Amino acid sequence: MTLSLRKLNKVTTFLEVWPLYLRGYQNPSSMFRCLILIALVFTACKDRVAELPSAPSNKTVKADTLASGLEQPWGAVFLPNGSILIAEKRGTLQLFQAGRLTPVTGAPQVYTNGQGGLLDLQLHPQYAQNGFIYFTYAKPGNGGGSTTLARATLQGTALQNVQDLFTVQPFISSGVHFGSRIQFDGKGFLYMSTGERGTKENAQDLRTQNGKVLRFHDDGRVPADNPFVGQSGAQPQIWSYGHRNVQGLVYDATTGILWAHEHGARGGDELNIVQRGKNYGWPLVTHGIDYDGSIISPDKERPGIEPPVHTWTPSIAPCGMALVTSNQYPGWKGSLLVGALAGRHIARLTIENGKVKSEERLLENGARVRWLGQGPDGMIYVLTEGPGNLLRLKLN
Numbered sequence: 001m002t003l004s005l006r007k008l009n010k011v012t013t014f015l016e017v018w019p020l021y022l023r024g025y026q027n028p029s030s031m032f033r034c035l036i037l038i039a040l041v042f043t044a045c046k047d048r049v050a051e052l053p054s055a056p057s058n059k060t061v062k063a064d065t066l067a068s069g070l071e072q073p074w075g076a077v078f079l080p081n082g083s084i085l086i087a088e089k090r091g092t093l094q095l096f097q098a099g100r101l102t103p104v105t106g107a108p109q110v111y112t113n114g115q116g117g118l119l120d121l122q123l124h125p126q127y128a129q130n131g132f133i134y135f136t137y138a139k140p141g142n143g144g145g146s147t148t149l150a151r152a153t154l155q156g157t158a159l160q161n162v163q164d165l166f167t168v169q170p171f172i173s174s175g176v177h178f179g180s181r182i183q184f185d186g187k188g189f190l191y192m193s194t195g196e197r198g199t200k201e202n203a204q205d206l207r208t209q210n211g212k213v214l215r216f217h218d219d220g221r222v223p224a225d226n227p228f229v230g231q232s233g234a235q236p237q238i239w240s241y242g243h244r245n246v247q248g249l250v251y252d253a254t255t256g257i258l259w260a261h262e263h264g265a266r267g268g269d270e271l272n273i274v275q276r277g278k279n280y281g282w283p284l285v286t287h288g289i290d291y292d293g294s295i296i297s298p299d300k301e302r303p304g305i306e307p308p309v310h311t312w313t314p315s316i317a318p319c320g321m322a323l324v325t326s327n328q329y330p331g332w333k334g335s336l337l338v339g340a341l342a343g344r345h346i347a348r349l350t351i352e353n354g355k356v357k358s359e360e361r362l363l364e365n366g367a368r369v370r371w372l373g374q375g376p377d378g379m380i381y382v383l384t385e386g387p388g389n390l391l392r393l394k395l396n
Contacts, residue, residue, distance in 0.1 A: 002363035032045040044226055059330070061362045063382065063391040067101050070094065070388030075120040075135075075181075078375050079127060086153065086383065086390065087135065089117035095157055096390060106152070106159030111138040111145025115173020122182040122190075124151075124218060132218075136180040136192060139164070144173035147180050147194050147210075149220065165220030166192075166237065168209045174198045177211075181249035183258065189223060190216045191239065191258060191274070200283040200296070203242050206234035211247060211282065213260060213274050215239035227277030227335030242305065248338060249274075257354060261321055261338060264288035265296065267313035271338070272306065273354060281305040287313055310356040316343030320371035326378025337362075337380060339369030346372065346382070362393075 072089040084099035085104065090112060093104035098129060104312040110117045116138030124132035131153040139148035143190075146169065152162040177195025181332035184190055196202040196211030203211030206228060216224055230236035248261035258274040268288025272280055283298045287308075301307050312318070324332045336348040346362040346369055367384035375381050382391040 004022040006332060009147060027359060036301040046052075048198075059395040062394050062396055063363060063366075064394060065389050066099070066381075066392055067094075067096050067390040069101070070383070070385075070390065072117075072385050073370060073388050073390070075371050076381070076383060076390075077121040077123050077133065078373065078381075079123075079154075082376075084375075084381070084390070085121060085133065087118045087121050089326070090117070091118045091137070093118070093159065097163060102157055104154070104157045104159060106162065108137065108150065108162055108164075109140060111140040113138075113145060113173070116145045116175060116178050119147075119178065119180045120182045122184065125184050125188065128216040132160075134190065135184050136182055137168055138178050139171075141167075141171040145178075146171045147178045147192075149182070149190075149192050149216070166214070166216065170196055172197050172210075177245040177263075179246055181247060181260075183249040183251050184218075185251050185258065186253050186256070188218060190218055191215065191249060191251075193243065193249050193260065195245035196243070196282070200244075203244060203282045204279070204284065206231075206238060206241060209235050209237055211241065211243050211245075212238045213240045213243060213249075213258075239276060240274050240278050240280060242278075242282050242284070244282040247319045250323045250336065251322045252323055254325075255354070259321065259323070259336060261318040264311075264313075264315055265290050266293075267311075267315055268310040269315045270308035271319050271336075271349070271356065272308050275306070278306045279304065280308075287311045288315065309354070310359075311351065312343075312347075316345070316347065317341035318347075320369060320383070322372040322374050322380060324374060324380065326374060328378040329393075337372050339372050339382070341368045341370070344368055 025351050061123050073086050074089045075087045077085050083095055084092045091110035093107050094101045095104050119136040122134045132151045134151045136149055138145040146167050148167040149165045152159045174197045176198040179194040181193045192214045192391045194210050202208050222236045226264045227237055228238050229236045244262050246260050247264045250259045260274045265288045268286045283296050285302050285305055286296050287300055290296050318338050319341050322354040324335045336349040344366050345364040347359040349356045350358040368386050370385050371383040
């Protein structure tokens with residue numbers, strides 16, 4: 001018997017929720033609550049009929065393993081000399097060059113509680129002139145840790161001139177939802193994503209930078225045209241808000257679109273187009289439910305809140321994203337590639353006029369995909385964890 005993807009989504013989510021219903025027999029009020037929950041779950045799955053057609057490339061996607069033995073790799077950048085600098089969550093850096101990994105010294109101490117650690121890497125657009133490498137990390141401090149934007153230079157195999165540009169306040173002991181990705185646009189502005197640190201209300205609270213996309217000049221200064229500059233009770237670094245935990249951020253220089261994806265709870269992972277001053281809804285609207293089966297919000301949309309371009313229910317746990325601009329992969333140009341931690345695959349999304357037209361799953365049942373990037377050679381490189389590998393995609 002063959003199940004459609006839509007039916008399979010329903011069956012999978014039903015099996016997750018059914019044990020909650022059975023336990024409800026011992027508590028009538030809990031049983032009633034679970035019946036409502038099951039109905040909502042089926043409605044959420046039905047929503048996915050926005051279920052997209054698959055867009056196979058008619059070629060087999062394979063991955064060459066370039067390096068192995070990485071410890072929870074999180075981000076990477078391509079250096080002009082052909083090497084790749086890789087960040088490991090534990091707070092270490094590796095330089096992949098001439099087919100082997102070499103440790104890089106000089107990274108700052110990181111707060112390694114839970115999801116915290118050394119996170120994303122990005123080069124300054126004028127790297128050839130100034131040598132700046134930007135990175136985000138969970139900085140330890142009084143009370144816990146906090147997502148921090150920093151920059152440094154690389155001399156041989158050592159980070160030097162490390163400078164913190166911005167640290168989210170306050171420091172929090174939570175070990176979840178730090179974000180964080182970095183992206184430059186075509187105008188020299190830097191965008192940095194943060195998570196709401198496990199406190200849902202942070203995403204809607206303009207007094208905190210948690211659960212936001214932030215916008216800076218390249219030296220960490222706040223641009224005068226940020227949407228909340230001068231507004232009482234709002235942080236001036238905020239560009240957009242209502243985000244749960246953004247771990248994918250890509251700028252499309254052709255369209256001027258800043259793409260972001262973020263984790264839902266159980267269901268409701270989102271792909272969004274990030275726009276100035278917009279509210280993306282968490283936790284006021286969501287397509288998912290909480291991990292304990294409780295309802296976060298009965299609403300999937302509300303006036304004044306930007307709807308997602310695309311959602312995943314059940315969750316794939318998206319992490320890392322790349323835009324294909326090269327001609328190395330026939331039929332892929334303009335596609336977004338999204339890594340999946342829980343899904344253990346790469347989702348290739350075909351984009352037309354800012355909308356997702358189709359979705360194809362690549363390298364299914366593989367490792368947890370943490371990062372993707374297009375190299376100077378036009379090839380797509382991938383970092384996985386469990387095992388910790390650097391891969392390069394090819395079509396056969």
